[in-house]
Amino acid sequence: MCFAGAVKSFGAVRAVDGVDLEIRRGETVALLGRNGAGKSTTISLLLGLNTPDAGAVELFGGPPERAVRAGLVGAMLQEARAVTRVTVRELVGFVAGRYPDPLPVARVLELAGIPELAGRRVDRLSGGQTQRVRFAVALAGNPALLVLDEPTAALDVEARRAFWDAMRAYARGGRTVLFSTHYLEEADAYADRIVVLDRGRIVADGTGEQLRRAAGGSLVAFDLAGRGSAGLELLPGVRAVEVRGDRARLRTDDSDATVIALAELGAIRGLEVVPASLDDVFLTLTGTLGEREPV
Numbered sequence: 001m002c003f004a005g006a007v008k009s010f011g012a013v014r015a016v017d018g019v020d021l022e023i024r025r026g027e028t029v030a031l032l033g034r035n036g037a038g039k040s041t042t043i044s045l046l047l048g049l050n051t052p053d054a055g056a057v058e059l060f061g062g063p064p065e066r067a068v069r070a071g072l073v074g075a076m077l078q079e080a081r082a083v084t085r086v087t088v089r090e091l092v093g094f095v096a097g098r099y100p101d102p103l104p105v106a107r108v109l110e111l112a113g114i115p116e117l118a119g120r121r122v123d124r125l126s127g128g129q130t131q132r133v134r135f136a137v138a139l140a141g142n143p144a145l146l147v148l149d150e151p152t153a154a155l156d157v158e159a160r161r162a163f164w165d166a167m168r169a170y171a172r173g174g175r176t177v178l179f180s181t182h183y184l185e186e187a188d189a190y191a192d193r194i195v196v197l198d199r200g201r202i203v204a205d206g207t208g209e210q211l212r213r214a215a216g217g218s219l220v221a222f223d224l225a226g227r228g229s230a231g232l233e234l235l236p237g238v239r240a241v242e243v244r245g246d247r248a249r250l251r252t253d254d255s256d257a258t259v260i261a262l263a264e265l266g267a268i269r270g271l272e273v274v275p276a277s278l279d280d281v282f283l284t285l286t287g288t289l290g291e292r293e294p295v
């Protein structure tokens with residue numbers, strides 16, 4: 001699936017602003033970004049729910065609508081349509097029946113971790129249960145591509161873990177998964193590749209490790225012990241210097257070289273070397289920390 005220079009505006013807002021993205025079969029890709037970064041709009045273009053104002057979006061070598069109609073795609077979107085009266089088993093069975101090669105309903109319920117909800121009415125479930133039913137609905141057709149828009153938003157910690165295990169089990173069969181999230185940790189832990197969106201543009205694309213490296217490999221911190229911070233930015237490897245009180249923090253591409261140079265200056269009191277966290281990466285890329293949802 002492929003985005004080539006895709007643009008989508010809503011009035012004056014460029015929700016997607018020139019996105020080029022290719023996702024290969026079998027990849028699990030996270031779309032990571034703050035509220036309003038353009039994740040849902042990107043997903044809606046991928047699914048053919050919106051058409052780009054400029055550029056092109058292809059899915060399985062053709063227009064997205066064709067792939068969706070052919071049953072190649074299962075999606076779990078943010079806004080759930082209200083279905084009433086039917087049971088979970090009936091709903092999943094109904095959706096499965098619309099696909100050419102669905103999974104057995106019992107298998108879907110097992111994968112989604114909700115066999116005990118089979119006989120329950122879908123309009124009488126908790127928020128977290130509803131979310132898992134929506135995951136089951138997305139899986140029901142055994143789609144080659146699974147698209148999940150903030151799939152863990154309403155789940156507690158335990159349900160979250162169970163959800164990701166299920167997603168992984170599904171992806172293992174060579175299926176492609178694209179999910180969006182605000183959570184850096186989730187993107188790092190569960191995706192092969194992280195695509196960071198900010199204001200409708202891709203600002204980074206790679207594994208968690210590659211993103212960390214691109215944003216400056218490590219942080220070296222030490223006590224200034226009264227000496228000034230002038231010239232620290234010139235030490236080998238150093239990309240940025242931050243001073244708080246008497247403590248300096250150096251972002252460096254080469255922590256060995258930086259530490260050796262500091263040792264030569266006799267400036268290694270309280271020395272600490274830590275790899276850049278994904279939070280640091282996100283901060284560097286977007287100029288602000290990712291917003292977290294309240295737990």
Ligand SMILES: Nc1ncnc2c1ncn2[C@@H]1O[C@H](COP(=O)(O)OP(=O)(O)OP(=O)(O)O)[C@@H](O)[C@H]1O
Pocket residue numbers: 010011013014015033034035036037038039040041042182
């Ligand atoms: N139907 C719409 N009409 C007008 N503006 C829209 C519409 N859909 C999205 N937008 C705007 O486009 C921008 C991108 O929104 P989008 O929903 O794609 O972001 P997101 O990354 O999915 O955010 P969130 O994490 O909050 O779901 C936002 O500024 C949003 O207000």
